[in-house]
Amino acid sequence: MSEGAPDHGSETPLPTATRSQGGRTAPPPRSQVDGPGARDERKWVAAARGGLTLEELEEGPWEVVVALERWRPSVLSLVHALRFRLATLWGENAHDGDVEVHGIFLGGAECRGVHLRVDLPGAARKLPSLLPDLPTALYFERELSEMFGVTILASPDTRPLLLHERHTAPPMLPAGGEPTGVRAPFGFARTEGEGVYEIPVGPVHAGVIEPGHFRFQVRGEEILNLEVRLGYTHKGTERLFEGLEPSQATILAESISGDMSVAGATAYALAVEDALRVPVPPAAQSTRGLLLELERAAFLMGDVAGIILDVGYAAGAAEANVLREQAYGALELLTGSRLGRGTVVPGGLARPVPTEARAEVERSLEGVRRGLAGLIDHVHDQPSIMDRLRGTGVISLEVAEALGLVGPAARASGLDRDVRRDRPYGPYAHERVRVRVASRSEGDVEGRFEVKVAEVLEACRLARHFLGEGGSTSGSPIPSRSAQTRHGLGIVESPRGEFLVALRASEQGKRVLTRVHVRDPSFLNWPAIEYAVRGNIVPDFPLCNKSLNLSYSGFDR
Amino acid sequence: MSDGGSGRSAPSRTEPNGDPEANPSSPVRAARSTSSSPPRDATSGIFGPCTTKAYPQGPAELAGMGARTPWHDPGVCGGTGACARACPTEAITIEGTGRGARLRLDYGACVFCRKCVDACPTGAMRAVRFFELAVRSKDDLVASHVAGGTLAASAAPSRDKVSREIRERISRLFSGSLAVRAVDAGSCNGCEVEVSALSWPAYDAERLGIHFVASPRHADALLVTGPVNRNMRLALQKTLDATPDPKFLVIAGACGISGGPFRRSKEVEGGVPPSDLPSVWVPGCPPRPEALLYAFWLALGRVEQQLKNGELPPKVGGSSLR
Numbered sequence: 001m002s003e004g005a006p007d008h009g010s011e012t013p014l015p016t017a018t019r020s021q022g023g024r025t026a027p028p029p030r031s032q033v034d035g036p037g038a039r040d041e042r043k044w045v046a047a048a049r050g051g052l053t054l055e056e057l058e059e060g061p062w063e064v065v066v067a068l069e070r071w072r073p074s075v076l077s078l079v080h081a082l083r084f085r086l087a088t089l090w091g092e093n094a095h096d097g098d099v100e101v102h103g104i105f106l107g108g109a110e111c112r113g114v115h116l117r118v119d120l121p122g123a124a125r126k127l128p129s130l131l132p133d134l135p136t137a138l139y140f141e142r143e144l145s146e147m148f149g150v151t152i153l154a155s156p157d158t159r160p161l162l163l164h165e166r167h168t169a170p171p172m173l174p175a176g177g178e179p180t181g182v183r184a185p186f187g188f189a190r191t192e193g194e195g196v197y198e199i200p201v202g203p204v205h206a207g208v209i210e211p212g213h214f215r216f217q218v219r220g221e222e223i224l225n226l227e228v229r230l231g232y233t234h235k236g237t238e239r240l241f242e243g244l245e246p247s248q249a250t251i252l253a254e255s256i257s258g259d260m261s262v263a264g265a266t267a268y269a270l271a272v273e274d275a276l277r278v279p280v281p282p283a284a285q286s287t288r289g290l291l292l293e294l295e296r297a298a299f300l301m302g303d304v305a306g307i308i309l310d311v312g313y314a315a316g317a318a319e320a321n322v323l324r325e326q327a328y329g330a331l332e333l334l335t336g337s338r339l340g341r342g343t344v345v346p347g348g349l350a351r352p353v354p355t356e357a358r359a360e361v362e363r364s365l366e367g368v369r370r371g372l373a374g375l376i377d378h379v380h381d382q383p384s385i386m387d388r389l390r391g392t393g394v395i396s397l398e399v400a401e402a403l404g405l406v407g408p409a410a411r412a413s414g415l416d417r418d419v420r421r422d423r424p425y426g427p428y429a430h431e432r433v434r435v436r437v438a439s440r441s442e443g444d445v446e447g448r449f450e451v452k453v454a455e456v457l458e459a460c461r462l463a464r465h466f467l468g469e470g471g472s473t474s475g476s477p478i479p480s481r482s483a484q485t486r487h488g489l490g491i492v493e494s495p496r497g498e499f500l501v502a503l504r505a506s507e508q509g510k511r512v513l514t515r516v517h518v519r520d521p522s523f524l525n526w527p528a529i530e531y532a533v534r535g536n537i538v539p540d541f542p543l544c545n546k547s548l549n550l551s552y553s554g555f556d557r
Numbered sequence: 558m559s560d561g562g563s564g565r566s567a568p569s570r571t572e573p574n575g576d577p578e579a580n581p582s583s584p585v586r587a588a589r590s591t592s593s594s595p596p597r598d599a600t601s602g603i604f605g606p607c608t609t610k611a612y613p614q615g616p617a618e619l620a621g622m623g624a625r626t627p628w629h630d631p632g633v634c635g636g637t638g639a640c641a642r643a644c645p646t647e648a649i650t651i652e653g654t655g656r657g658a659r660l661r662l663d664y665g666a667c668v669f670c671r672k673c674v675d676a677c678p679t680g681a682m683r684a685v686r687f688f689e690l691a692v693r694s695k696d697d698l699v700a701s702h703v704a705g706g707t708l709a710a711s712a713a714p715s716r717d718k719v720s721r722e723i724r725e726r727i728s729r730l731f732s733g734s735l736a737v738r739a740v741d742a743g744s745c746n747g748c749e750v751e752v753s754a755l756s757w758p759a760y761d762a763e764r765l766g767i768h769f770v771a772s773p774r775h776a777d778a779l780l781v782t783g784p785v786n787r788n789m790r791l792a793l794q795k796t797l798d799a800t801p802d803p804k805f806l807v808i809a810g811a812c813g814i815s816g817g818p819f820r821r822s823k824e825v826e827g828g829v830p831p832s833d834l835p836s837v838w839v840p841g842c843p844p845r846p847e848a849l850l851y852a853f854w855l856a857l858g859r860v861e862q863q864l865k866n867g868e869l870p871p872k873v874g875g876s877s878l879r
Contacts, residue, residue, distance in 0.1 A: 163788075166787060171823065171824075204740055204741075204795075206771035206772070207739075207769075207771070208741075208749055208752045208756075208769060209749065210741045210744070210746050210749060211741050211742075211743070211792065231788055232743065232788045233743040233744070233783070233786060233788075234788055235743055235784060235786050235822055235824050235825055236819075236822040236824035236825070237822070239822065240819065240821060249645075250645070250670075251645045251646070251668050251818045252818055254745075254747075255747065255818050255819075256745065257745065257746060258745035258746045258747025258748070258750065258843065259747065259749070259750050261747065302750075302753075318758050319605075321757035322757070322758050322759065324757065325608070325754070325757055325758075325759040328754075332621060332623040333620055333621035333622070333623070334621070334622075335622065336621070336622030336625050336671070336684075337669070338623070338750075338751070338845060339747055339750065341668075341669075341670065341747075341842070342668075342670035342671060342672070350672070351671075351675065354621060354622060360620070360621075551746060553743075553744065554746075556743075
């Protein structure tokens with residue numbers, strides 16, 4: 001659908017893969033993604049001379065340090081020749097004012113992680129951009145630039161990402177810097193031409209929704225372009241982790257995106273356990289699995305309700321919300337918190353879940369499963385609903401792949417990725433747990449709707465499996481000191497997709513967190529909405545939006 | 558559309574204690590007669606019986622470990638400070654140690670994680686079933702105890718500063734119909750889950766005359782969540798200014814009251830700044846939907862304030878606290 005949409009005037013020709021870094025003009029960021037089309041692997045292998053080879057990775061240590069001049073070829077060879085994908089990039093303050101840039105790349109048969117690091121000496125802090133060859137890197141590079149004062153060389157888009165006009169000093173540098181001062185206004189993409197007009201929306205939206213700003217370029221009813229500006233909920237959360245003991249920071253991990261509290265807490269706990277080598281009792285893992293799947297069922301029921309509501313079928317949405325309430329009720333029975341908060345902690349669980357609640361939770365799961373099956377039969381019979389979903393908000397496989405989408409949005413566009421299956425962790429590492437991953441190829445709202453419905457049903461099945469495992473004990477103590485200082489990585493398939501926490505702890509009298517980086521799935525998925533709405537009509541925007549259900553807070557942190 | 562619902566199984570929802578006929582305005586019931594499908598009865602179609610909960614007109618239905626609030630009994634407190642060290646948001650602070658130590662418990666900063674309860678060696682910190690925590694003045698959220706002292710010694714009258722005249726005016730103007738505009742001033746979106754839940758059949762705030770509107774120009778009250786981060790401060794002020802007088806505020810969640818987990822960040826204001834507007838403060842992380850309904854009813858003068866000077870009412874969850 002995006003192909004048929006007339007592009008606005010400022011678009012430039014598609015970049016080619018082998019284009020040199022120098023002398024590029026500055027096109028708007030999204031135009032790159034329409035690009036490379038057919039990827040020629042041989043060309044990439046040739047282009048990536050000086051890059052990494054598979055042998056080098058297999059023999060090398062977990063953290064591969066590359067020289068600055070090898071950064072770009074290394075990343076591009078990993079992505080384009082070895083078929084890894086960029087999961088996250090983050091900065092860290094090293095000694096004597098240097099900034100380290102770390103990247104996690106996932107790929108290979110077991111979705112193994114490759115951890116690349118490049119050191120930027122204090123004075124210069126310059127990094128060559130991975131664009132246009134790796135569109136996924138855009139937001140990461142913009143964040144590195146504003147948070148750590150890294151100059152991204154030859155970047156097509158150097159606008160701030162999370163910090164607004166009143167910020168100046170890079171807040172993640174040791175000196176910190178009060179967010180004061182005024183910088184140049186944010187330059188939105190403009191469209192000109194007869195009958196073209198602009199609709200600004202937000203940051204305060206019309207419903208019970210988080211804040212963000214949307215700038216639509218429209219002709220008649222048709223959306224020519226959408227640009228999203230976020231950062232309105234930026235809370236400096238990553239910085240708040242620093243200096244805390246691992247056991248104190250769970251509430252921050254739960255507050256990255258509050259509607260995915262269990263996933264956030266679990267990813268954080270896995271990262272701490274990875275860094276400090278904390279064993280977790282299998283029973284506690286299986287209870288985590290139960291809570292994760294209950295959260296998924298509750299969350300995705302909300303998406304199902306939202307999509308049905310946004311086609312104007314309030315009664316069907318009410319029914320879906322009845323089922324959603326049942327899932328939240330089950331979470332509360334087990335944890336005392338409707339969002340499942342305060343239970344998953346590093347080392348295991350804060351306290352056992354009550355065994356007497358089992359039968360009631362089982363009944364709720366069966367209620368959700370049967371209720372949803374009945375509702376969906378009914379919805380499928382309503383042409384006035386299905387007609388609105390079909391062909392609306394298409395995200396093609398090429399766009400999904402170029403943006404590095406994750407979660408249901410990726411799976412609805414034919415990108416069959418789910419770390420529960422591909423990179424099993426905690427509760428899913430057991431061989432008895434087999435996750436059936438739903439995927440579709442249409443990439444439209446209907447595809448996402450169907451994937452989400454299937455995932456609620458599968459979540460109910462998995463939750464019952466974990467319920468049957470018994471489970472529930474509390475956990476292992478976290479060692480107050482240990483000789484090793486290393487990074488820990490936690491990756492969890494949250495309801496929105498892959499949720500990643502990378503952290504480092506070190507000794508300062510006692511064990512404290514020195515850097516925690518959180519990459520919410522919405523950080524990767526937000527650009528997808530800009531593609532999904534192109535060529536659609538304005539009244540279908542809420543539908544596209546709800547089918548993606550992106551987290552503002554998860555993006556902004 | 559053709560088969561009229563035959564062959565479909567009904568969802569096996571268990572009906573809570575409420576009487577399904579007690580709520581004639583439930584959207585689920587209404588939908589049964591207006592749906593484009595042929596009418597279905599409760600056992601053969603997708604639309605089951607009414608699931609709207611009785612609260613606040615009837616008692617709250619609370620199950621399992623739900624709705625637990627930390628409560629401190631100074632009588633058995635040894636002043637160890639374990640609770641204060643375990644608290645992730647400094648909702649509990651302590652001066653001195655042992656008997657005679659001064660303990661401060663701020664429900665406005667509490668995230669209800671119950672770490673203090675787990676950490677307490679003497680059983681002085683307990684989790685009790687209670688959620689009607691909303692107050693009209695922030696001061697009423699803070700309990701001040703002396704370890705080894707008595708509750709009676711810390712009992713003091715409410716610090717409610719909102720005058721009777723204003724309370725009566727709000728009640729007279731808005732208790733028939735209240736239009737609320739929700740503003741997220743940088744929350745983690747946990748509060749939004751529970752605010753949205755007010756529109757689900759289970760809570761159905763509209764049956765109480767409380768409805769959410771799309772524009773501040775239509776609103777009588779603003780429901781504010783989040784720690785008010787710097788990037789949202791201006792938008793919040795503009796929304797407030799756009800709301801016609803007379804108006805009042807409902808500030809929901811630990812973030813809006815105190816900054817919550819984010820109170821130490823340079824990027825946030827640490828909660829909604831003080832204003833002259835009548836306000837209701839709703840503790841919780843997030844406040845459960847019933848706690849929000851209670852807060853609206855408190856604002857409208859339909860219920861009495863329960864939390865006074867940081868002290869829960871003497872009888873909580875059917876049992877005596879003393």
